[in-house]
Amino acid sequence: xxxxxxxxxxxxxxxxxxxxxxxxxxxxxxxxxxxxxxxxxxxxxxxxxxxxxxxxxxxxxxxxxxxxxxxxxxxxxxxxxxxxxxxxxxxxxxxxxxxxxxxxxxxxxxxxxxxxxxxxxxxxxxxxxxxxxxxxxxxxxxxxxxxxxxxxxxxxxxxxxxxxxxxxxxxxxxxxxxxxxxxxxxxxxxxxxxxxxxxxxxxxxxxxxxxxxxxxxxxxxxxxxxxxxxxxxxxxxxxxxxxxxxxxxxxxxxxxxxxxxxxxxxxxxxxxxxxxxxxxxxxxxxxxxxxxxxxxxxxxxxxxxxxxxxxxxxxxxxxxxxxxxxx
Amino acid sequence: xxxxxxxxxxxxxxxxxxxxxxxxxxxxxxxxxxxxxxxxxxxxxxxxxxxxxxxxxxxxxxxxxxxxxxxxxxxxxxxxxxxxxxxxxxxxxxxxxxxxxxxxxxxxxxxxxxxxxxxxxxxxxxxxxxxxxxxxxxxxxxxxxxxxxxxxxxxxxxxxxxxxxxxxxxxxxxxxxxxxxxxxxxxxxxxxxxxxxxxxxxxxxxxxxxxxxxxxxxxxxxxxxxxxxxxxxxxxxxxxxxxxxxxxxxxxxxxxxxxxxxxxxxxxxxxxxxxxxxxxxxxxxxxxxxxxxxxxxxxxxxxxxx
Amino acid sequence: xxxxxxxxxxxxxxxxxxxxxxxxxxxxxxxxxxxxxxxxxxxxxxxxxxxxxxxxxxxxxxxxxxxxxxxxxxxxxxxxxxxxxxxxxxxxxxxxxxxxxxxxxxxxxxxxxxxxxxxxxxxxxxxxxxxxxxxxxxxxxxxxxxxxxxxxxxxxxxxxxxxxxxxxxxxxxxxxxxxxxxxxxxxxxxxxxxxxxxxxxxxxxxxxxxxxxxxxxxxxxxxxxxxxxxxxxxxxxxxx
Numbered sequence: 001x002x003x004x005x006x007x008x009x010x011x012x013x014x015x016x017x018x019x020x021x022x023x024x025x026x027x028x029x030x031x032x033x034x035x036x037x038x039x040x041x042x043x044x045x046x047x048x049x050x051x052x053x054x055x056x057x058x059x060x061x062x063x064x065x066x067x068x069x070x071x072x073x074x075x076x077x078x079x080x081x082x083x084x085x086x087x088x089x090x091x092x093x094x095x096x097x098x099x100x101x102x103x104x105x106x107x108x109x110x111x112x113x114x115x116x117x118x119x120x121x122x123x124x125x126x127x128x129x130x131x132x133x134x135x136x137x138x139x140x141x142x143x144x145x146x147x148x149x150x151x152x153x154x155x156x157x158x159x160x161x162x163x164x165x166x167x168x169x170x171x172x173x174x175x176x177x178x179x180x181x182x183x184x185x186x187x188x189x190x191x192x193x194x195x196x197x198x199x200x201x202x203x204x205x206x207x208x209x210x211x212x213x214x215x216x217x218x219x220x221x222x223x224x225x226x227x228x229x230x231x232x233x234x235x236x237x238x239x240x241x242x243x244x245x246x247x248x249x250x251x252x253x254x255x256x257x258x259x260x261x262x263x264x265x266x267x268x269x270x271x272x273x274x275x276x277x278x279x280x281x282x283x284x285x286x287x288x289x290x291x292x293x294x295x296x297x298x299x300x301x302x303x304x305x306x307x308x309x310x311x312x313x314x315x316x317x318x319x320x321x322x323x324x325x326x327x
Numbered sequence: 328x329x330x331x332x333x334x335x336x337x338x339x340x341x342x343x344x345x346x347x348x349x350x351x352x353x354x355x356x357x358x359x360x361x362x363x364x365x366x367x368x369x370x371x372x373x374x375x376x377x378x379x380x381x382x383x384x385x386x387x388x389x390x391x392x393x394x395x396x397x398x399x400x401x402x403x404x405x406x407x408x409x410x411x412x413x414x415x416x417x418x419x420x421x422x423x424x425x426x427x428x429x430x431x432x433x434x435x436x437x438x439x440x441x442x443x444x445x446x447x448x449x450x451x452x453x454x455x456x457x458x459x460x461x462x463x464x465x466x467x468x469x470x471x472x473x474x475x476x477x478x479x480x481x482x483x484x485x486x487x488x489x490x491x492x493x494x495x496x497x498x499x500x501x502x503x504x505x506x507x508x509x510x511x512x513x514x515x516x517x518x519x520x521x522x523x524x525x526x527x528x529x530x531x532x533x534x535x536x537x538x539x540x541x542x543x544x545x546x547x548x549x550x551x552x553x554x555x556x557x558x559x560x561x562x563x564x565x566x567x568x569x570x571x572x573x574x575x576x577x578x579x580x581x582x583x584x585x586x587x588x589x590x591x592x593x594x595x596x597x598x599x600x601x602x603x604x605x606x607x608x609x610x611x612x613x614x615x616x617x618x619x620x621x622x623x624x625x626x627x628x629x630x631x632x633x
Numbered sequence: 634x635x636x637x638x639x640x641x642x643x644x645x646x647x648x649x650x651x652x653x654x655x656x657x658x659x660x661x662x663x664x665x666x667x668x669x670x671x672x673x674x675x676x677x678x679x680x681x682x683x684x685x686x687x688x689x690x691x692x693x694x695x696x697x698x699x700x701x702x703x704x705x706x707x708x709x710x711x712x713x714x715x716x717x718x719x720x721x722x723x724x725x726x727x728x729x730x731x732x733x734x735x736x737x738x739x740x741x742x743x744x745x746x747x748x749x750x751x752x753x754x755x756x757x758x759x760x761x762x763x764x765x766x767x768x769x770x771x772x773x774x775x776x777x778x779x780x781x782x783x784x785x786x787x788x789x790x791x792x793x794x795x796x797x798x799x800x801x802x803x804x805x806x807x808x809x810x811x812x813x814x815x816x817x818x819x820x821x822x823x824x825x826x827x828x829x830x831x832x833x834x835x836x837x838x839x840x841x842x843x844x845x846x847x848x849x850x851x852x853x854x855x856x857x858x859x860x861x862x863x864x865x866x867x868x869x870x871x872x873x
Binding site: 071073075119123125126127129130131133134135137138141142144145249253256260290291292293294296297298299300301304305306308309 | 364412415416418419420421423424425427428429431432433434435436437438439440442443563567570571574578603605606608609612613615616619620
Binding site: 007011012015190193194196197199200201203204205206207208209210211212265317320323 | 686688707708709711712713717718720724725726727728729730733734736737738740741747750751754755758763767768769785789
């Protein structure tokens with residue numbers, strides 16, 4: 001039993017400085033990340049690799065809003081990404097809209113799709129996962145069924161030389177920056193606290209006056225928004241897409257793994273997890289192309305069995321004093 | 328002419344439906360007893376097809392004769408896999424969602440392993456029955472005066488249906504009449520209570536995992552009778568169909584899965600007759616989504632969401 | 634002076650399939666009072682509580698809280714009317730720290746962070762959990778989790794408090810602390826509906842007691858009356 005404590009008068013200011021310490025560490029990390037991504041095109045670096053790194057960071061941060069903060073595992077997360085790529089490509093190729101408008105429009109389409117899928121949030125646990133996965137498959141089939149003049153059918157669309165890779169690259173950088181800033185805001189806001197309460201016990205949060213379905217919808221929309229933006233930037237950068245790769249379940253899987261490896265529910269976790277694993281993935285890919293997916297599967301299995309809260313989450317669980325530094 | 332097509336669709340529907348029923352049933356044993364949603368189920372089935380393919384090409388063993396070998400091998404694999412994976416899962420924050428991810432990892436590994444061994448090619452299990460086709464019935468004047476139409480079914484598919492029907496009968500008998508079967512059903516209803524009654528939940532669960540794996544293996548062999556070729560990448564589609572079946576039939580409700588499987592097979596096959604292929608494939612998912620919103624406990628299930 | 638009624642149930646029914654769990658229950662809770670609700674296992678106590686707090690949908694009847702008819706409202710709307718509750722098995726937010734746990738019911742309030750934080754630490758201090766404020770809730774013992782729920786209710790500051798088995802599994806020292814806090818809150822004008830197996834503490838705290846058996850109120854009145862009611866004794870001991 002804890003002995004009767006006395007409240008220190010400056011308790012709140014101590015708390016504020018603790019918050020500052022947390023955020024300064026976090027902002028250092030994202031500044032380094034953003035600066036290094038910013039400099040790559042200027043120095044003729046590996047543009048494709050850095051682009052995919054930024055894309056995965058954005059996706060992992062995005063899925064963290066719904067999976068980490070509310071405990072819902074959207075196995076069809078790729079649906080939002082896919083819709084983002086398609087909306088961008090159709091706007092650019094078919095309607096001749098500038099990419100600078102097409103990508104934000106893709107983000108909006110992600111929000112619309114999230115609202116359309118919002119009723120699925122009534123389902124819990126495994127039902128939600130299965131339905132979400134099915135919805136992604138429905139989207140994929142729908143894209144290949146639509147008239148070829150619009151979606152290009154099962155062959156997809158090719159934007160060709162119409163797009164500028166470097167511009168797409170910087171668009172992704174801006175999207176990642178906004179995603180990371182949103183994440184840090186959420187980590188400290190009351191909305192974030194409400195979401196975490198819902199994740200741990202939705203019924204109790206409801207009984208405490210939290211409007212569970214509305215608050216959860218905010219997280220869902222944020223999640224979808226960033227995935228759609230990332231998809232849009234991807235279409236801009238690569239200039240080609242087809243239904244199979246745009247709605248590939250592996251995209252959801254990798255997103256989940258990267259976010260989970262770092263630690264869902266923390267702000268730093270998904271970033272750390274993604275940067276580490278994308279580097280490892282790059283190295284492994286070059287060495288053992290055949291075994292790549294096998295190792296990916298092995299990493300998921302080991303993570304789930306031995307470190308379900310990820311690297312950052314486990315550190316925080318076992319070393320309580322680290323909680324002071326980690327957001 | 329439409330009658331012929333419709334009848335063909337019906338026969339196909341029953342044949343595929345029986346396979347789907349079996350997939351749903353084994354998946355549901357896992358879901359019910361272990362609260363594990365097996366994302367790798369499709370890969371287990373494909374692995375079953377490949378094992379019978381290997382036995383046929385290396386030893387010339389007829390697929391029907393390979394059934395007992397596949398059954399025993401898969402039961403042991405499932406039994407071992409349980410102890411390797413599942414007990415640790417209980418410690419995580421959300422065991423159900425974690426199981427989904429865990430089995431996804433297993434499925435990635437299995438696909439990669441199969442691709443490595445068999446390469447990305449699709450393979451056909453080449454064997455034949457005599458006669459190759461059976462004409463089930465003749466419809467007079469189907470294509471107009473004097474041009475009769477026939478409903479023709481490959482013998483292999485009929486054999487597959489026979490094996491399936493037999494399995495379903497044995498399985499139902501096992502679940503409802505034998506002691507182990509009753510224990511498994513009891514564990515589906517209440518995992519905690521059954522431990523108090525003195526049943527070792529671990530060995531029961533391991534047996535259930537073994538049973539489900541063995542059923543998946545058999546389904547794989549049977550599947551090779553029905554489809555022209557096997558593809559190491561085809562597992563995911565099978566798993567998805569399995570999920571549709573168990574949600575339709577009710578999570579953890581083996582008989583519900585049987586009915587849902589046959590219904591789904593009929594709808595899908597008849598839809599392929601009248602709709603373009605992609606639309607027919609989508610139909611299944613649309614049914615799934617509708618059912619989940621209208622009747623989340625499934626067509627037969629009584630399980631609540633909470 | 635006639636006491637003000639804050640919670641009133643009339644003819645409430647709730648069934649699960651064929652089982653009628655709550656049958657035609659009438660109940661009154663007055664302002665600044667503690668009403669006890671007792672009954673053997675399966676009598677329908679928790680079901681009744683879940684109907685009041687909106688977690689279950691009742692089949693028929695009426696529910697008035699602070700004069701507002703609110704049967705089958707959603708839990709958060711009931712909560713915003715001023716009803717707080719604890720759960721039989723403590724339902725804490727396990728992966729966030731104690732301060733954030735306690736803050737949850739006040740997240741919608743229009744107060745600045747400093748006040749919110751100070752109120753949260755005060756509530757924790759009242760249940761002697763202040764020293765553990767930076768720990769995650771999952772690291773608490775079962776009894777401490779019950780205390781955390783009580784602190785959360787104090788932060789919530791509702792007019793009506795529903796307590797479901799608050800003393801189950803709590804050691805005598807903590808139990809005395811909880812009773813002290815409950816009495817204090819009652820003095821401040823809060824009304825309680827208290828469900829418990831522990832007759833000693835119920836008899837000690839309650840102003841009015843309802844006895845539930847097989848979903849029906851079989852007896853009600855003050856402590857002395859209920860204690861000596863032959864029907865209550867029959868219900869508790871007759872089936873034993």
